[in-house]
Amino acid sequence: xxxxxxxxxxxxxxxxxxxxxxxxxxxxxxxxxxxxxxxxxxxxxxxxxxxxxxxxxxxxxxxxxxxxxxxxxxxxxxxxxxxxxxxxxxxxxxxxxxxxxxxxxxxxxxxxxxxxxxxxxxxxxxxxxxxxxxxxxxxxxxxxxxxxxxxxxxxxxxxxxxxxxxxxxxxxxxxxxxxxxxxxxxxxxxxxxxxxxxxxxxxxxxxxxxxxxxxxxxxxxxxxxxxxxxxxxxxxxxxxxxxxxxxxxxxxxxxxxxxxxxxxxxxxxxxxxxxxxxxxxxxxxxxxxxxxxxxxxxxxxxxxxxxxxxxxxxxxxxxxxxxxxxxxxxxxxxxxxxxxxxxxxxxxxxxxxxxxxxxxx
Amino acid sequence: xxxxxxxxxxxxxxxxxxxxxxxxxxxxxxxxxxxxxxxxxxxxxxxxxxxxxxxxxxxxxxxxxxxxxxxxxxxxxxxxxxxxxxxxxxxxxxxxxxxxxxxxxxxxxxxxxxxxxxxxxxxxxxxxxxxxxxxxxxxxxxxxxxxxxxxxxxxxxxxxxxxxxxxxxxxxxxxxxxxxxxxxxxxxxxxxxxxxxxxxxxxxxxxxxxxxxxxxxxxxxxxxxxxxxxxxxxxxxxxxxxxxxxxxxxxxxxxxxxxxxxxxxxxxxxxxxxxxxxxxxxxxxxxxxxxxxxxxxxxxxxxxxxxxxxxxxxxxxxxxxxxxxxxxxxxxxxxxxxxxxxxxxxxxxxxxxxxxxxxxx
Numbered sequence: 001x002x003x004x005x006x007x008x009x010x011x012x013x014x015x016x017x018x019x020x021x022x023x024x025x026x027x028x029x030x031x032x033x034x035x036x037x038x039x040x041x042x043x044x045x046x047x048x049x050x051x052x053x054x055x056x057x058x059x060x061x062x063x064x065x066x067x068x069x070x071x072x073x074x075x076x077x078x079x080x081x082x083x084x085x086x087x088x089x090x091x092x093x094x095x096x097x098x099x100x101x102x103x104x105x106x107x108x109x110x111x112x113x114x115x116x117x118x119x120x121x122x123x124x125x126x127x128x129x130x131x132x133x134x135x136x137x138x139x140x141x142x143x144x145x146x147x148x149x150x151x152x153x154x155x156x157x158x159x160x161x162x163x164x165x166x167x168x169x170x171x172x173x174x175x176x177x178x179x180x181x182x183x184x185x186x187x188x189x190x191x192x193x194x195x196x197x198x199x200x201x202x203x204x205x206x207x208x209x210x211x212x213x214x215x216x217x218x219x220x221x222x223x224x225x226x227x228x229x230x231x232x233x234x235x236x237x238x239x240x241x242x243x244x245x246x247x248x249x250x251x252x253x254x255x256x257x258x259x260x261x262x263x264x265x266x267x268x269x270x271x272x273x274x275x276x277x278x279x280x281x282x283x284x285x286x287x288x289x290x291x292x293x294x295x296x297x298x299x300x301x302x303x304x305x306x307x308x309x310x311x312x313x314x315x316x317x318x319x320x321x322x323x324x325x326x327x328x329x330x331x332x333x334x335x336x337x338x339x340x341x342x343x344x345x346x347x348x349x350x351x352x353x354x355x356x357x358x359x360x361x
Numbered sequence: 362x363x364x365x366x367x368x369x370x371x372x373x374x375x376x377x378x379x380x381x382x383x384x385x386x387x388x389x390x391x392x393x394x395x396x397x398x399x400x401x402x403x404x405x406x407x408x409x410x411x412x413x414x415x416x417x418x419x420x421x422x423x424x425x426x427x428x429x430x431x432x433x434x435x436x437x438x439x440x441x442x443x444x445x446x447x448x449x450x451x452x453x454x455x456x457x458x459x460x461x462x463x464x465x466x467x468x469x470x471x472x473x474x475x476x477x478x479x480x481x482x483x484x485x486x487x488x489x490x491x492x493x494x495x496x497x498x499x500x501x502x503x504x505x506x507x508x509x510x511x512x513x514x515x516x517x518x519x520x521x522x523x524x525x526x527x528x529x530x531x532x533x534x535x536x537x538x539x540x541x542x543x544x545x546x547x548x549x550x551x552x553x554x555x556x557x558x559x560x561x562x563x564x565x566x567x568x569x570x571x572x573x574x575x576x577x578x579x580x581x582x583x584x585x586x587x588x589x590x591x592x593x594x595x596x597x598x599x600x601x602x603x604x605x606x607x608x609x610x611x612x613x614x615x616x617x618x619x620x621x622x623x624x625x626x627x628x629x630x631x632x633x634x635x636x637x638x639x640x641x642x643x644x645x646x647x648x649x650x651x652x653x654x655x656x657x658x659x660x661x662x663x664x665x666x667x668x669x670x671x672x673x674x675x676x677x678x679x680x681x682x683x684x685x686x687x688x689x690x691x692x693x694x695x696x697x698x699x700x701x702x703x704x705x706x707x708x709x710x711x712x713x714x715x716x717x718x719x720x721x722x
Contacts, residue, residue: 005396006395006396008396008401010401010402010403010406010601011403012403013400013401013402013403013404013599014401014403015397015401015512016398016400016401018390021389021390021398021400021401021405022390024389025386025389025390026387028382028386028389029379029382029383029386034367035366035367035369035680035682036367036369036376036682037377037382039374039377039382039561039562039607040369040371040374040375040376040377040382040561041371041374042371042372042373042375042683043374043562045371045423045683069479075436075437075438075441075563076436076437076441076584076598077436077584077598077599077602079583079584079597079598080436080437080582080584080585082582082583082584083583083584083585084582106583110582110583113579113580113582114580146444153699193599194369194601200400200401200602200603201400201404201600201601201602201603202563202564202600202601202602202604203477203563218474219474219475219580221441221443221444221445221474222440222443222444222467222471223437223438223440223441223443223444223472224441236440237437237438237440238373238438238554238556238562239562239563240436240562240563240601240604241374241561241562242561242562242563242604243563243564243601243603244668246400269663319396321396321397322403322406329521330435346713
């Protein structure tokens with residue numbers, strides 16, 4: 001079955017590799033001849049346990065997760081983690097938050113319910129158009145942890161270095177996990193909603209240094225205790241089985257493509273194509289400053305909201321879907337996750353050039 | 362594509378209608394010719410919003426949810442609701458809990474983190490083999506709510522009446538929602554994990570009287586506030602889109618089959634077939650007492666653990682899958698959700714009879 005050719009630039013949920021979708025389609029009603037769909041399997045059955053274990057192992061291999069760290073498959077998205085992190089790690093004390101966009105701001109606000117939040121950085125004043133430098137970070141040696149969001153989906157900025165901090169590092173990698181090499185041993189905790197680079201919406205992957213478990217506040221729901229989820233291997237209750245299975249298929253595809261090194265190469269190539277043009281364009285204005293630019297979400301606009309709307313409409317008519325910017329920022333955004341083929345970026349670029357020719361002031 | 366014929370008696374995740382799986386398979390890579398899978402759609406897109414709205418409306422029609430009540434599509438299963446209910450409704454005061462099985466017990470334990478829990482009933486002493494009568498309930502007029510679990514999946518008991526209580530009714534209907542008519546107006550809140558009668562694991566449906574929103578404790582995570590989720594129409598963050606879509610397909614199937622009245626008729630017929638035989642059998646012993654028996658989960662055993670194990674093994678060899686009882690209870694359990702065809706129950710019954718002939722003491 002071949003699909004109508006569209007390119008889906010959605011910021012998440014977002015494009016999945018077509019070969020993964022076709023494999024899921026084949027396997028959907030009857031997985032490996034067992035007579036059941038993965039969607040029908042008891043999570044306590046041997047057949048599902050094997051899918052679960054293999055997916056976890058593939059993830060461990062792909063990202064290079066050391067044995068010191070546990071991999072958890074949870075629900076509730078990064079948003080539930082905004083509360084789960086402080087409930088488990090803050091111990092009613094203080095943590096450092098770098099607010100560089102919408103989601104790190106939400107995380108900081110949520111953490112303040114459970115202890116003290118210090119702003120280690122805050123780029124609100126300049127519309128979150130850049131990432132602070134290491135020197136600009138205000139760091140508290142007594143902080144229980146330092147929290148940041150590696151890539152700001154809405155504003156299109158991305159941390160291009162790993163901050164050095166006196167306290168344990170906690171990072172929301174929802175929009176760039178599996179797109180670049182990560183030295184996991186530097187992190188106390190990594191969290192990521194699956195719906196951008198990993199799987200359909202409904203799965204959250206957490207990678208946690210086991211030594212951090214067991215510090216949860218008494219008001220922590222049992223299901224939100226990292227300790228419980230580590231002890232129960234993510235099965236304190238029924239996990240999101242289908243999304244875990246889909247993650248396994250995506251990880252197979254990732255390995256076939258050459259793993260994270262190949263993904264990183266494509267990530268650079270895709271983004272460079274757009275930024276090079278944006279820097280030359282007389283019509284389009286990139287939002288993020290050089291040095292802070294996201295390779296996952298390229299944000300730009302024209303000088304007029306009317307032209308922006310015309311651009312988005314014309315893009316959709318050509319099958320270039322979901323290039324409208326977030327309602328907070330307006331403008332345009334092209335999200336270029338792992339499954340976005342270079343042809344999609346080239347098609348978008350061709351349309352941008354054509355649009356500029358017709359609308360150059 | 363035809364599947365190997367098995368009957369899946371799993372307590373959840375569990376069997377889905379085959380026609381639903383085949384439709385999902387057809388639509389998987391390219392929904393309605395849009396060039397995208399439902400798994401790839403932005404949850405803020407018009408095309409997904411239509412799926413979301415239609416599914417909600419189908420659910421409202423199927424269960425007969427009045428306009429006073431909101432329908433929420435959440436994550437985290439019933440287990441997250443064990444904390445979310447008291448965080449939102451307890452106000453630090455006291456609530457009545459009827460503990461008639463494992464999950465109501467867990468719910469009561471979780472609620473005690475956020476206020477006082479009174480046991481309105483507790484059937485632990487007799488191994489949760491029955492449901493208390495209305496007269497046996499110890500009710501506190503000052504309770505913020507009365508909580509019960511309509512069907513105990515592990516023990517195989519089911520409330521066959523709606524308790525009359527001075528405080529608002531909160532009910533976990535995870536294992537019998539959409540299997541019998543419910544007068545929703547009697548309930549302040551209904552919660553149900555989807556993975557038994559509704560959809561794949563990863564979706565929780567909550568039906569809530571809007572007047573109860575806005576009472577959450579200050580330590581409630583934003584995503585766990587019913588008020589927030591009502592205001593954001595379940596989209597405070599990315600919802601579990603694929604599971605919501607699958608629920609829509611199941612609801613279409615349910616309507617084609619004759620809706621809840623047809624489901625209830627089949628529910629009675631399936632369970633009666635097994636209970637009639639269990640009451641006559643000289644080998645098998647039913648767990649639940651008459652008057653309290655679940656029509657969703659029929660629990661039974663022989664007098665020996667070795668025979669139980671032999672029965673389970675022989676069943677699997679015939680494609681009668683997942684009839685092993687829960688690890689807490691041992692014995693056997695046949696889960697008979699909406700999608701279990703009568704032929705499955707007949708095949709199980711035939712095997713039970715044959716087994717009894719060969720093993721009658």
